[in-house]
Amino acid sequence: MDSLETDKMTTTTTTSTSSLDSVAIQDSTIFNYISNLSPIKPVKAAPVAPGFPGLSSPPVVFTSPRVNPFRERSYPKRLQYPHSFSPEVSRQDDRGKKIATGSDISGKSNTQLNSGFIPYTEKESDNKSSVQDQDGSSAGCVDEYLTETAGVEFADSARSANLSSKQSDDVPQSLNGFNDWKESISRHYNKNNVRKDADKPVGAFHTILEQAEDLQGKSSFDDIKTVDTNGKQGSGEIPCCVCPNFESNLSTGHAHVGQHCEHSVAQLQHAGGGCKDDLDCTRQFQPEILHIIQEYEDCGETTGTVSKEPVENVMLLDPKASIAANSSTSQSPHIVKPLNNPALLKPTDCQATPNHKRKSYLDSVEELNQSNPKRGRKKASGTSDGDGDGDGCKRCNCKKTKCLKLYCDCFAGGIYCAEPCACQECFNRPEYEDTVLETRQQIESRNPLAFAPKIVQSVSKSPANSSRERNCLTSSSTKHKRGCNCKKSMCLKKYCECYQANVGCSDGCRCEGCKNVYGRKEEYGMTKDVVNKQSTDERLEDAFDEKLKMVASRNSFFQIEQCNPHNLTPLTPSFQCSDHRNDASKSQFPSRRYILSPESDLASLPPYRKSSESPRNSNYHDLLIQTRKDILDVVSCHQELDYDSAETGGEFSQRCDVLANIHHLTSLPDPPSMAKASSMSSKTMDWTNVSRGQLCPGSGHSSSVSSLCWRSSPITPMTQFGGAKLLQVLDSDDRLYDILEDDIPEILKDTPTHFNAMKGSSPNKKRVSPPHSCLHELGSSSSASLRSRQLILQAMPPFPPLTPCIDSKEGTNHNIEDSQDDSSNM
DNA sequence: GAGTTTGAAACT
C-alpha cells in the first residue's frame, strides 16, 4: 500500500500541471486519502459482474469519462469518473495492472482524483498494483472529454478536498465514532470475504481507513454513521447492497452534502444485504467513504443538521440520480433515496449478480453522464431497477454481435455479460478477456470516446458576455455528446438517446421534429440565438418578451416541461422522478409536470412549502409562492434564452438566469411589478438574500449555486454548488428555512448587490442584466465560467464533492479562485 | 411473446 500511496502521491504531484495550486490539495490528507482509496474500488472487480478482466473493474472500463448519469443510475458512480476505461490502457500499464489508481494518469488533476477510485483492476493487479497509473490510457479520449467537462471537476474536487479537509479542521465535530465504524467495516470484510481478492480489497480498505483516521481530527465519521436514514446506526458492516446505493449516492450525493452524508451512512449501515460481492461493495464503498468524509466535513461545516435529517427529506439534485431513481422517485417525489437508487428501494435487487457488477461498472460513468443512453436503456427499460434480474439492470440480448460491439449494452458499458443476459455466442465474458480487450481497443482506436459517456455535463462556455453564467456556477447542463438523430420518435421515446438520458437535445442533435421534454433542440438553438443577441439589455428584454409570449402561447405543459425537466424542475424530485423511466413520455406530459401550474409547482416544492410552514412566517411562504410562479414563468423563458447560451453550459446559464430571475422575483413579489422590487418586504428580502447567498458563488458561497440547482436541473447535481446548505434547503423545507436563517446573513454580507442590480436591470421580469450583475458580483474573476465548471464538476457524482460545503466558508472563495486558475489553465 | 419500429453502430 505504501508503495502505492507513494506512487499515487508522486503521480498526483507530478501530474497536475495546473495543479501547482493543486499541490496543496495533493498534500491534503483528503487528497492522499483519495489516492489511497483507489485501490479499493478496483477490488470490486468482480464478483458478480465480471468486468473485463483486463479492464476488469468497471472503472477501468470507463476510461473514457462518462458522464452519463442515467445509465449509471443503477451503476456505481465510480464509473463515471473519467477514467479511462480502455482495456488498452490497462494493459499498457507496465505495472500491469489495469488499475489505475489513476493518480498519474495524464497528470491531470482530474485523473488523479479519479484514479483513486477507479483503477482497480482485478486480476493481476489486484493485490500488487493497486496503484497504477492509468497513464493516458484513455487520456486521449478523456482529454477531450475532460476538457469539456470533467477535467475541471477532478481538479476541483481535489481542491475541494483540500479545502474540505481544511475546513474540516474548522469543524468541531470529532470522529470519535470513526474507529468503531472502521472496525465494523473491517469486520465486515473479514467476515464476508468470500473472494480471493477480498484480501486485497480489504487491505485497500484498511488503508483507506487508516488514512481516514488521519482525517478524524478534522471530521467525524461518527456523525455520519448516526445519520443513518433509518436512524439506525450502522452495524458497521458494509452492505453489499449498498453498492448500488452508493452509486446513486455518488451521483447525487456530491451535490447534496446533507443527503450524501445521510445516504452514505445509511448505505454503509445498510449492511448487508447480502451482497455477495464484497469487492464490489468495497469499490463502491470507497467512493462513498470519500464522499462521506468530504460531505461529512462539509456537513459539519455547514451544519450538523444535515446528517440528522432523514434522507427522505433530501431532494435529488442530481438529475442523473433522479433519473436513475425515477422509478423509485415516483414513489416519493421529494425523497432522495428512492430516486437515487432503485437498488435502495429494492435491496434485493442489488445482488452481486452480474447486474450488480454492471452497475458498478456503469455507475462510474454515470451519474454524471447518465452515460450512454443506450446503456441506460437496459436499466431504464426494466422497471427501472428491477429488471429482470432484480439488479435493476437489464441484460443484453445480442444475437449477432457476440456482445463485442457497442450494440451490446453490456459491452458498451464496460461490463461483462452475465447470466441474466440472453445473448448468444457471447464473448463478452471473462473467459474471453483478451478478445474483449482487443475489441475494445479496436473500437476505441476508431473512436476514442466510444466508451466514454455519451452524456456530458457541459458547463457554460459562455464567453465573457455571460459572466453571469459563469458566475452562476450553479448548474451544469447535461447534453448528449453526439446528439441524437431521431426522425420519428420526436425525441420523446427512448429511442432517443438524449431523451433516454433525460437530457435535452442540443445543437449537436440532428433530430427532426424534436419535442424532447427535457429540452428541444430548436429551443436550444433559439436560446443560443437569443443569448447571442443579448448584446444589449434591450435585446435581452425583447427576446425575453418574445419568449414569454411564446411561453404563454404554449400550453402549460410545455412550459413546465422546459422548466422542470431539464433544468428547472425545482420540485424536481417529483418531476424528475416522475416516471420518466417507465414512461417518461407519458409521465412527463401528463398531469404532474405539465399540468402543474406554477402554483402546483410551488406546492411541489418542498422547501418552499415547508418554509411557509416554517416558523418564520407565512408571509414569507406566500411570497415564495408568488415568486415561484413568477419564476416558473420567467424560468421557462430564461431557459429558452439561456438554454443554448452555452453549449455545454447552456443549462448552466439557464440556471443562472433563473437564479437571477429568482432573485428578481424574490425580490419582487410581483413579477409584473418587478420595478416594485424596491418595495420588497423584509421577508422577501430574506428569501432573496438566501437565494443570493446560495446563488452567488462569488459571494464565497458555493451554496448559492445549489439553490439554483435546486430548481434547475435534475440532471446536474446540485452538489456542485455545494453546498450542504443548499442541500439542506432542498432537502427539507424546514432545512430550507434553517438555511435561510443561518446562511443568509453571511450570504447577504457577501453578496449584497447582485440582486439589486438585477432588479434594476429587469423591470419587466425580463431577465436582463441581473444575471450579469450576479456574475460580476459573484466572480469578479473572469474565470467565472471556470468556476461554474468546477462547481459542476464537483457536483459530479464520480468524485466526492469536496468543495461545495467548503465554499460556504471562506475557503470557498479560495476554491473558486483556485478553480479559476485551474480553469484558466485548462 | 412475437413482430414492428427506431435510431445508433458499423460498414462501405
Add this chain to the structure above:
DNA sequence: CAGTTTCAAACTC
C-alpha cells in the same frame, strides 16, 4: 463524410 446496412433496444399489439 455521406449513404447504407446491421443491429438490438424500444415499442406495439
